[in-house]
Amino acid sequence: MKSRGPYRRHSTPFKLQLCQDIRNGVIGRRDAQRTYGVSANLIQLWLTQFDRGELSDEEAEASVIAATIRLFTQTFIAT
Numbered sequence: 001m002k003s004r005g006p007y008r009r010h011s012t013p014f015k016l017q018l019c020q021d022i023r024n025g026v027i028g029r030r031d032a033q034r035t036y037g038v039s040a041n042l043i044q045l046w047l048t049q050f051d052r053g054e055l056s057d058e059e060a061e062a063s064v065i066a067a068t069i070r071l072f073t074q075t076f077i078a079t
Helices: 012-023 029-036 040-052 057-077
Strands: none
Touching (some): 029 040
């Protein structure tokens, strides 16, 4: 197995969509691992969080808003 280098961060919308797809049978865990290069343990962690309600649309929306604010700040305030 090759090294991927520095740690990657996955957005909440990505995690939420992946968990919904797995739970709805759109994609299997093994296919998700191969397609997105995510470990089985990480997928299991996200599914546990998803089942507990710790991954939510509110979190996904908040992360999108935060990214938009960062982009706005970098674009208009930094110049």
